[in-house]
Amino acid sequence: MPRLRFLVRGVVQGVGFRPEVYRLALEAGLCGTVWNHAEGVTIEAQGPADALARFEQALRESMPLPARVEAVAAEAIPEVPAEVDFRILPSGPGGEGRAVVPPDLAVCPACAAEVATPGERRHRYPFTNCTRCGPRYTLIERLPYDRPHTAMKGFPLCPDCEREYRDPLDRRFHAQPVACPTCGPHLTLRSPAGTVLAEREEALQTAATALVEGAVVALKGLGGYQLLVDATSSEAVGRLRERKRREEKPLAVMFPDRASLELDCELSLAEAAWLEAPEAPILLLRRRAGGAVAPGVAPGNPRLGAFLPTTPLHRLLLGAVGRPLVCTSGNLSDEPMAYEDAEARARLGGLADLLLVHNRPIVRPVDDSVLRIDGDGPTLLRRARGFAPLAVPLALGGPCVLALGAHQKNTVALLKGGELIMSQHLGDLASLEGAGVQERTVTDLLDFFGARPERIACDLHPDYASTRLAEGLAKAWGVPLTRVQHHHAHGAACAAEHGLKGPVLALAWDGTGLGADGTLWGGEALRIDGAAFSRIGHLKPFPLPGGEVAAREPRRAACGLLWATQGPGEAPPSLAGAFSAGDWARFQTMATRGVNSPLTSSVGRLFDAVAALSGLRAKRGFEGQAAMTLEFAAGEQGEGTYPWDLQDGVADPAPLVAAVLADVAAGQPAGVIAARFHGALAELALAWAKRAGLPDVVLSGGCFQNARLTALVQATLGAAGFRVHRPRRFPANDGCISLGQAAVAAATPIGR
Ligand SMILES: [Zn+2]
Ligand SMILES: [Zn+2]
Incomplete structure (x- = not known):
């Protein structure tokens, strides 16, 4: 009898792979063995040649999700004549040290059918x-991954x-x-004060009835508490926004099934595949006119964050309600998601009318992931449930590095043995809760992956909670600390994701990050070569009157930009309404005297300023809103551009500002201005790419969450012969900073 040995690589551990192999072998009448080890899974199978061929084909082509077979190597080995059955053997060396902490996955079809029958x-x-x-x-509390742990x-x-x-x-x-x-x-329904109102099926039915009647329900989900309301009721959505202090930021919607989702959203084949994938991220889908979801769920946004029920609990609840529900993290704006019961009652008691909870503890918070399919493939905007903490092989050698990430949209990353393990999205670290969650996440990753970091990496900014944690750990462990400039990290992250080794041009465009010269960077063209970078281009800096506050008020960016490009003067008519008497003069004076007016080269703040100048948005409700307003206004407005004054790579936006003001005065629609502004940024990208003269260009930073800008820059640079790489498996926003920091630290020569 022939005997074959298969080495199978991919996502093959902790996903029911060995039992499936066992079943296949029994079906085919084969004997042999299967076991896990550090490389993946090895199978030895023995039997008639045709049965072996069928078995191999099934291995390659039809292993059920969430297993993902990436490679199968087969070799013939000598027969074992005495063998009579097929056995699952204990794991080999390293078999339980690598892929053993699997991500959380959405309910599978078999379990869903069982629950429904x-x-x-x-x-x-x-x-x-x-x-x-x-x-x-x-x-999972600790390893090995057995029920008592x-x-x-x-x-x-x-x-x-x-x-x-x-x-x-x-x-x-x-x-x-x-x-x-x-x-x-089992389930329990509680009042905000903690009184038990109902249990099990009755708890679910009572919560469903309350949702239909417009109540806000806090649900203890898989990775944390969520707030739910009827997505078809403007009144209920308004109530949630008021309590959550989240006035305009888009809310995600969970639909009972695919048919109801398709009434509100367009769905391509690729999107449908992700919708029903085990990772089950929130998808940013194009909205259909006349859908059931209330306009207040995502005001002014052509896309809707939509997903299907991810657990049997969500399926049963959505089924009982029979309509889409807003499903958003249980928190006040910017706080981390609540996940412990006592804490959730304290924090959400005032937000929710009822709490639908259960007695299975949540060991760590994991938010929903967010993904968008663009013309040429998927882009992860938030990497959490379904993805974390899967190890991603990256061509990064060198020492074991722990990287603490950015201040907002924080993630933590561990680089070990050529693999990158990124934590789930942790959110903002400004609060004590946020900092605490980050510290626990570091401990988790080190324990789960048996890592002893030889280096630590953090941001240049001295005041971030992540920087302080990094300094403390480096001192405690006696290992070197590498401080990585924010935009250097952005570029290095995208280069690492795409395995680019040589020097690359990074276009790192975002809100702001501390620059090497002490100003706030954010419109950078950096030549990155491993641990080194040089600034080959940037926006000419302009002042932000009010500093931090300016980040929340596009009118301040506009005021500072006009001061820098046109000199001190009056507010243009399109802005006049955005300033109370005295405000304009006060901001101009602040800029002139340099009082609390830090200089910035940020493209994000330039977006803010242009949104304000074109009359679209003077104050913003949430981060990135002004830029989104410009992106959506550009819509189908065609092409066009504005001029720059470029000298030695420094882009002075004065001619652009003058042209925008002229267009506003001539009564051009905001959409045309928005389209021309996007065009101007693509022209700037091309000018910087030519100046750098490097074949590979990487895009990173929050501005490249803008689908229009990204596509335009890609097309413009691509047509000129550059190879353009954009973030795919890791976010373009600050969620990728930990990866970039790890890559830079790994490439840093010892002693620096
Ligand atoms: Zn299942
Ligand atoms: Zn049981």
Whole structure:
């Protein structure tokens, strides 16, 4: 009998891969063995040649999600004549040290069907899961990944679950969070004061009725508390916004099923695949006119953050409500998401009318991921549930590095053995809660991946919580600390993602980050070569009267930009209404005297200024809103551009500002101005690319979340022969900073 040995690589551990191989082998009448090890999974299979061929084809082509087979290597080996059965062997060396902390995955079709079928043991059971789906990262306390080390330790298996857990032919073989109505967690409905109002099915039905009637319900979900309201009710949405102090920022919507989602959103084939993928991110989809979702959910936005129920609990609740629900993180604006019960009651009691909770602890907070499909592929905007903490192989050698990331949209990254392990999106670190979550996340990653960092990396900014944590750890461990300039990190992140080794031009355009010269950078063209960078181009700096405050008020950026490019003077008519008497003069004086008016070269602030000058938005409700308003206004307005005064790579926007003012005075629609402004930025990108003269250009920074800008820069540079690389698997925004810091620190020669 022939015998083959297969080495299978990809996402093949902790996803029910070995039981599936076992089933396939039994079906094909093969004997042999299967085991996990550091490289992946090895299978030895022996039997008739045609059965082996069918088995190999199934391995390559039809392993069920969430397993992802990337490579199968096969070789013939000598027959083992005495073998009579197929066995799952204990893991080999390293087998339980690598891919053993799997991400949380959306409910699989088999579990969903079980929950929906009357007579099944788990009919309508909200905590149903198996090896292919359910919570993992959110419930693992420590390794090895066995039930006593998880949030399920307080739920001993009943005999029925125990039998499934021990049976290699069952899809719950070694599924650590396995549970059923007899032995697992259950639902409780509480009042904001904590009174128990109902339990189990009655709790779910009462919450559903309240949602239909317009209540705000806090739901203890998979990775944290979420706030839910009826997405079709303007009144309910308004109530949520008022309580959450989130006036205009778009809210995500969970739809009961794909059919109801398609009434509100357009769905391409690629989008549909992501919608139903185990990672189940929130997708930014194009809205259809006349859908059921209230306009206040995403005012003025042509896209809607939409997703399907990710757990049986969400499926049952959405099914009972029978309409789309706003589903947003349980927090006040900018605070981290609540995930512990006592903390959630304290923080969300005032926001929610009811709390639908359960008794399975959430070990760590994991938010929903956000993804957008552009013309040429997917882009992750927030990397969390379904992705973290999957290790991503990157061509980065060198020492083990821990990188602490940025101040906003923080993530933490660990570089070890050529793999990058990025934490889930942690959010802003300004609050004590945020800083605490970051510290616990560092401990988690080091424990789970058995890492002893030889270097630490952080931002240049001395006052960030992440910088202070990095300094403390470097001192405690006696390892070097590498401080990485913010935009250097942005460029290095995109270069690392695409495996670019040589020097590249990085266009790093964002809000602001501390520059090497002490000013606020954000419109940078950097030549990056490993640990070194040089600034080959940037916007000519302009003052931001009020500093930090200016970041929330586009009119201040406009005032500072006019002061710098036109000299001190009166407010133009399009801006006059945005300033109360005295404000304009006060801001101009601040700029003239240099009082609390830091200089910036930020493209993000230039977007703010142009949005204000064109009359689109003088004050913004949330970060990036002014830029989004310009992007959406540009819509289908065609092309066009504005001039720059470029000298030695320094781009003076004075001619651009003059042209914008002339267009405003001539009554050009804001959309035309917006389209020309995008065109001007693409021209600037091209000028800088020619100046750098490097074939590879990487794009990074929050401005490249703008789909129009990104596509235009890509097309313009591509037509001129440059290879343009954009962030894909990691965000363009500050979520990628930890990756860039790790890449720079790994490339930094020892002693620096
Ligand atoms: Zn399942
Ligand atoms: Zn059970």
